Amino acid sequence: MKQVAQKPGRIKTLKIDGRDVAGGENQVILDVAREHNIFIPTLCYIEGLSVSGGCRLCLVEITGIPKLVPSCTTRVEEGMEVFTDTERLRKYRMMMLELIFSERNHVCSVCVSNRNCELQSLARRLGMTHVRYPYRYPKLQVDASHNKFAIDHNRCTLCTRCSRICHDIEGAHTWSTMGRGINNRMITDLNQPWGETETCTSCGKCVNICPTGALFEKGKSVAEMVKKPKSLPYLLHTREES
Amino acid sequence: MTNEELNAIAKAEQESKERFEHEVCVCTAAGCLSAGGDKVKDALTGEIARQGKDKKCSVKGVGCLGLCAKGPLVAVESHGKKDKLYEGVTLEDVPAIVQTLEATETKGAAAAGLERSMDEPFFASQVKVVLENMGKIDPEHIEDYIAVGGYQTLYKALTEMSPTDVIGEVTKSGLRGRGGGGYPTGLKWSTVAKANGGATKYVICNADEGDPGAFMDRSVLEGDPHRVIEGMAIAAYAIGAHQGFIYVRAEYPLAIKTLKNAIRQAEKMGLLGKNICGTTFSFELHLRLGAGAFVTGEETALIASVEGRRGMPRPRPPYPAERGLWDCPTLINNVETFANIPAVIREGGVWFAAIGTEKSKGTKVFALAGSIVNTGLIEVPMGTRLRDIIFDIGGGIPEGRRYKAVQTGGPSGGCIPEQFLNMPVDYESLQQVGSIMGSGGMIVMDETSCMVDVARYFMEFCMSESCGKCTPCRVGTAQMYDILCKITEGHATLEDMDMLIELSDLVKNTSLCGLGQSAPNPVLSTLRYFKDEYMAHIVDKTCPAGVCKICSPAKEPVEVKS
Ligand SMILES: Cc1cc2nc3c(=O)[nH]c(=O)nc-3n(C[C@H](O)[C@H](O)[C@H](O)COP(=O)(O)O)c2cc1C
Ligand code: SF4
Ligand code: SF4
Ligand code: SF4
Ligand code: SF4
Ligand code: FES
Ligand code: FES
Secondary structure (H helix, E strand, C coil): CCCCCCCCCCEEEEEECCEEEEEECCCEHHHHHHHCCCCCCCCCCCCCCCCCCCCCCCEEEECCEEEEEECCCCECCCCCEEECCCHHHHHHHHHHHHHHHHHCCCCHHHCCCCCCCHHHHHHHHHCCCCCCCCCCCCCCCEECCCCCEEEEHHHCCCCCHHHHHHHHHHCCCCEEEECCHHHCEEEECCCECHHHCCCCCCCCHHHHHCCCCCEEECCCCCCCCCCCCCHHHHHHHHHHHC | CCHHHHHHHHHHHHHHHHCCCEEEEEECCHHHHHCCHHHHHHHHHHHHHHCCCCCCEEEEEECCCCCHHHCCCEEEEECCEEEEEECCCCHHHHHHHHHHHHCCCCCCHHHHCCEECCCCHHHHCCCCCCCCCCCCCCCCCHHHHHHCCCCHHHHHHHHHCCHHHHHHHHHHHCCECCCCCCCEHHHHHHHHHHCCCCCCCEEEEEECCCCCCCCHHHHHHHHCHHHHHHHHHHHHHHHCCCEEEEEEECCCHHHHHHHHHHHHHHHHCCCCECCHHHCCCCEEEEEEEECCCHHHHCHHHHHHHHCCCCCCCCCCCCCCCCCCHHHCCEEEEEHHHHHHHHHHHHHCHHHHHCCECCCCECEEEEEEEECCCCCEEEEEECCCEHHHHHHHHCCCCHHHCCEEEEEECHHHCEEEEHHHCCCECCHHHHHHCCCCCCCCEEEEEECCCCHHHHHHHHHHHHHHHCCCCCHHHHHHHHHHHHHHHHHHHCCCCHHHHHHHHHHHHHHHHHCCCHHHHHCCHHHHHHHHHCHHHHHHHHHHCCCCCCCCCCCCCCCCCCCCCC
16 A cells, blocks of 8 residues: 655644644554654554555554554544553564564574664563564575675565565565465565566665665675665655755 | 346246246256266256157256255256256266156156255255355356346346435345455445545455355356346446456356356346446446465455455555545455345345344355265355254254364354354354354364364464465464464473463454454364363373374373362
């Protein structure tokens, strides 16, 4: 679903965690929460890209709605009462983080993104001390066929930020997903090695937006890969200007 | 096409039918076809000619007659009355059946053994609305459908009713979506009708039918395709759409062939296309084939697939009624929902609402499968007791075995144990006992089924059908499946059981779409009613039903706290 760049629209007043806040009718709960310095964990959401709603870390509770809703896709409404940090949510978020860590092979100590990784900092911030679910230890590859970048599937969280920035902003449509369920995996073009794709412009946007050590520049060693996700708002801004 | 023309076709069909004393209807739907129904049909045609009876007897292929596992089935109508039904017909039986046709009094000895009494509860207890034409009309001939009043309802809607009237009638009927969710159909229609006036709108028929063991929608499409087309055209008129899509899984080649043919015929007769029945209303209908993923049955994933993208769900709202196909307001209903529409408009919403229960109106088609005598397709009023469906209509459990549970709702549903056999089958009651109506699959299990193994089977299904988009469903179902395997292999501990329960709760409450949200249901319902079986595997390291091969017997006796 394409997120249309919209004006905030008419002002709605609502409560987040007991605080009175205001947001535009076209804004999602997450944006309004951030504007008011209320922290909601996210992994797949990036302002300015189409939304995925896949990681489920940003779920919140709303009074009167029995289901949990993703704050990155739900628009604010007048009189809404949102809770972002209940015991139930904390429990679910922790479980989801543990599931992500159990899914692939995250060995931080030898990772290019060690100490510069959004997944890692989320785990630290949410207080994850260990993973209770059995590690699945999948056998996954590293594709280093591209002359500048590489993807290590062992560190991928399937957040699809890379594919969305490549579609929405660069327009190259290089990334997509393949395989069902636990066998889901990011691919370039029609599952060609990245270096042999015809679409990739080597712009590096996907590498910079990737929250983990899955996408990195070649030549970076352990803990050397620092991402620049902040370049996106700048990019969007300059495009609007021109 | 005007009403007079429709009547003329109907009359001509009726007359040509009356020229024959006997009409031999051979089931050529998928079930009987795989048992050789088409060969039986050819043999019957040949034999009738050989015995010189072709002036009196006609032969035609029809849709599902209901007793699918006993195929090929042959029904004989004599002098306009249903007369006999033969099951398990082989080529050798054909001469005897043809002989019996004339000797109405003295039944042919050989064929008598194959005869099914029509007074059995299997036939007598059913109420047919959706399946009213099933087994009576030849799905390949639109004239046959017109002869039983087909397309007259569309004509009536277009010429005598306003779109609001049509929606009013559907709302009055209380019809609820048969695709699983049970959402009120009238409400959905009026939402789409009201969505941004003037915008392009679409109608989609969901014929993805991915539940294992379910074949209701396939049978309707194979046996009475025009009914669904007529229902869709009425819906399009009601909401103001001019284009529609039927999304069928590619694994249904016969349904696809039948539909293609039906759409072509309807177009030729001016019942689809421009200026239908001479009115200003136009409606084009297209087929879209799905690659057969369970998740593409989910409406937003289905829409993505029709648009040519990978069939993955997206968060709702916005609902398709607001922003659906190519971001236009879209009405999406299930095959059986559309198949109810001609009856609702023809007989009126009040008539329909008189069938069924307070909150679940009308009838429901079920596919009976598993450990049950009469495997096949049935239709009963909502609220029919589970016991009546399984033991009267279904004929009970074969070989004197004991009933254990019935699984309804497929991989999203639950297992219902013996103590609830007297409950009425409707949306609310099923939910109360931890299952769902789903699309109408009923898999009956007896004492030889292990409930942990059943839960493991459905979890494996959900795990491999998960699209992988969201964390809880993608990773959670895989972890749950591993735990269930551990239990059935006898390696699990009580901590594993806690983890299974905890994961069920997570996956149910945090997944993005209905697949993940309902994936834990089979586990939760078996845990609720058959916890002792889980315990037997974990603590005693035995499988009470003798299904699971537990390789490591308990090393030393395990103390059970009482
Ligand atoms: C995983 C999943 C699979 C589904 N499969 C089907 C299906 O095969 N057929 C169907 O009609 N609806 C299916 N649905 C329900 C549809 O999303 C949708 O609610 C339905 O088609 C609406 O039609 P109705 O209102 O007539 O029931 C499925 C839902 C989910 C979550
Ligand atoms: S991607 Fe992040 S969490 Fe994974 S190994 Fe690297 S630093 Fe650790
Ligand atoms: S480098 Fe640019 S073009 Fe290439 S895959 Fe990444 S975002 Fe797409
Ligand atoms: S490679 Fe990075 S950005 Fe792409 S899906 Fe994996 S974790 Fe997300
Ligand atoms: S719940 Fe499962 S099928 Fe549905 S979006 Fe999430 S991963 Fe895909
Ligand atoms: S941030 Fe909302 S679902 Fe991922
Ligand atoms: S397929 Fe022939 S009776 Fe159902």
